[in-house]
Amino acid sequence: MGLTLSIDVGTTNIKAALVDEAGQLYGKTQKISTALESDASGRAEHDPHRLREALLEVCRRAADRHGSEIDMLALTSYMFGLVLLNQDGEPLTRISTFADTTAQAHFPRFLAAVGDVDDMYLRTGCPPIFQYPANRLHHIGVTQPQIAARTAHVLDSKAFLMHALTGEYVSDYSTANSLGCLDISGRWDESIIGATGFAVGQFPRVLNGLTDKVPLLPAICRHLGVREGTAIAAGLYDGGAVAAAMTGFAEGIGVGNFGTSGMFRIPTPAPVEDLQGGLIQSCLLRPGRFFTGAGINNCTSATNLLLSLLGENLDYLQKTPLSVPGANGVMTFPYFTGERDMIVGNIGTGVVMGLGAASTRDDLARSFLEGIAFSYLLVKNRLDPHRQIEEFRLGGGASANAQWMQIMADVLDLRVCVTQNPEMGIIGAACMARYGEGSDLIECSRRIMREATVFEPIARHAKIYAALAERYFSIRQALRAPLLARLEQSAD
Template identity: 25%
Template sequence: MAKYLLAHDLGTSGNKATLYTTDGDLVKSKVYSYDTNYFNNNWVEQEPEDWWSAVCSTTKEILKDIDKNDVVAVSFSGQMMGCLCVDKNGVPLRKSIIWADQRAAKEADFIRDKISEDKFYKITGHRISPSYSLEKLLWVKNNEPEIYRNTYKILNSKDYIIFKLTGEFVTDYSDATGTCILDLNTLKWSEEIISITGIDGDKLPALKESTYVVGGVTEESARQTGLAAGTPVVCGGGDGVCAAVGSGCIKEGTAFSYVGSSSWIALTTQKPVYDDQMRTFNWAHIIPGYVAPCGTMQSAGGSYNWLKNEICKIETKEAQEKGISPYQIIDEEIAKSPAGANGLIYLPYLLGERSPRWNPNARGAFIGLKMEHKRNDILRSVLEGVALNLNIILEVFKQYADIKEMIVIGGGAKGKVWRQIMADVYNLKILKPNYLEEATSMGAAVTGGVGVGVFKDFEVINKFIKVESVQEPIESNSKKYKEIMPIFDECYHSLEKVYESLAKL
């Protein structure tokens, strides 16, 4: 009789429930979408009860054709860097301020007045930024004092669902890293950060390993979800770090890249990577004893999607008529342009930039346009610009690890043309696994299996994933991109003052 692992991936647009067998087979998945409220220019909130409704609905759907008693564990991957204030009964006191919210700029400045950027970076593994939970909690304290006063714990998305299932207030180390209150060196809440910011440390949940079995599903939550009462609930982790496990990035020096709307490169190390320019940051890994250094850019697949929607209307129409993906036709055009796009450079900063620039005012640009440029050069330059930007992050990590290959996941990994561009820009072998968009849920499922003892260790991920194709770098192309790389960097720096001026318009 088959046994199952149920993983919930609580993302920004919805929850994806995925069922795996303990042999590593994907059985089925269900998605439940929920709303995100964007307002006041850069405020972004979600209703936590929507998360719970999503988990209940998808769980019931997943369990329709199996015996609920055959589910050996439920685990989670979830959006990070949020701030949900709940009372002693776990009742939300307001909507959750999610990762994308940038309202806490004044609170970030307040922290900078109390501690140097470098010291903060060395304690938390991250920069001071409105993106993180600490700044958001300070905003609540400063602007909604009654809610702050009544807050018993602050939670992230998966932590709230764990409470709903078990009645326990916990978080794991990976999600705790995203609060910027965790001391990454000791894996304890930082007394120094708590002291200098004046937050109440008692409002922070208990810290646990990602493999920790929080408890069993309660009778009430069993009734609402369809799970068997007593089913073990395992902490799981933040979505980006679960993706590391789900992509097989589980050993010292292994690297992977997720290419979706945004994109990141991350690796697995035993110690944090502290970049002298703070271009990258660090998460506590799902796997005990490891760290996941990371750099995330804002608009990777987002740039390609913009290209499709705004520049490639002809290709999109043709694709609709043929019943194929427009990206397939666009890729055919891109392949006609040589490496370097005949000297055309694209800066992929359509949404400002996090790593490696950390400049919210950065803007996109095509630089070097000439009369002889063809449409396919413009298309190719967009994919190259994303890869060149990610390569800056990769070069930081190459100083600390001997990286010879990279696993690439996410929707952007589907296209062979883009994978070849990545191989050539990075001068690395690019590995495409069998599952491109299941890494986060797969990482959560494996974490659950290790937690309940079904799996001995995280090496079992090799039962789940298989490499389907490999792109080897083309030497002449890699040489060309090496020549372009410093020009790409100079293009950005030459426009920094222009970006400041544009931001004032």
């Protein structure tokens, strides 16, 4: 029986574990914290040297004494990462993440440099929102020309980690897509990259993460105790890896991740256009295959703020019965780090409405959970206007909160199927590395999901939320004007 050493690099932790051929964890998951460096400027970055050291250490711990049984490695990592390297492969910047807002105010200048914004969206499948690193690249070129002049390699998070393990500058289509300048056929877009002030030749080679593997450096093989020539699968981004473990990208099933950020996606054979809303991203898995939907910036990042303000811990949200559906009129619009659409986008901030003298902290807390659920509903409505999705499958740390998952089922009016395994990214990456994208992957994912917990929508609650949703989205649409006014005021 061969083992896969599978690695999952998130914004808060880097994890690694051994996975057997049936998609089951073999031994203990190893974890090292990769806390973001942040400050009042909006930075949310990883130190690349520390991340590389953590990668090698967590892999060594996971391999332990099983090197001779490991026949491949697998890697999944977060979207929207960006790091610049010099000719010698040394970082010139830290690795910025989706939570980084330093280039938020710069976004209009980037759009002006691009010109036809709608055409950029149609060519890449990526809506024009500030989180895409193409905007950060333009910002660096304008504000730090000395760094731009020394840049030899423009890398996403996957490409940086693959270089550390293989010595090659390679990424996969899904992670490369998150830079915002890869076209829907899988080629780097010369026009967009040229607008940033950089060149196509500085970007990594892009691989089919569902099938392609790259040999590890001999020194890495020795470090891990594996056979020389052992290869690592290019894999997909973290949300794609979770989906592979939960469905194998089956029809009629939506897939989500529920952690610091979140997602709602479905497989599609072609991009989905959303020019008016600018919400939907058609993430390229490989040419001719897309994982379409949207990310949600604010999930546990929003509730962590809530708990900090209330002086409570996670048990409060998990074990306290929180108010009633609709939170007694309190509505939270949880856009504390902006959102990934054209209405809220780079001008977003948190808004709470409906507080009154009779409001309680339980009303406020429930409104936070409901507000995040409405973010998922907004994506579902755009993706599934004819209600063809039969089930929504969720993974990620926050899916362990049963109260929140029931709210999700009620708001979406959809069966929510939650895995009890917290390591679906690790497992999904390993399953793809072993089985590719065919029927064996689907069968493996079915076995993995047999023990999942199902939350059925409560009819009377779903009816309340259906009535509330129209009001919620109407207010959300109207928020753009005051958010813009706030942005103008803060700039004065």
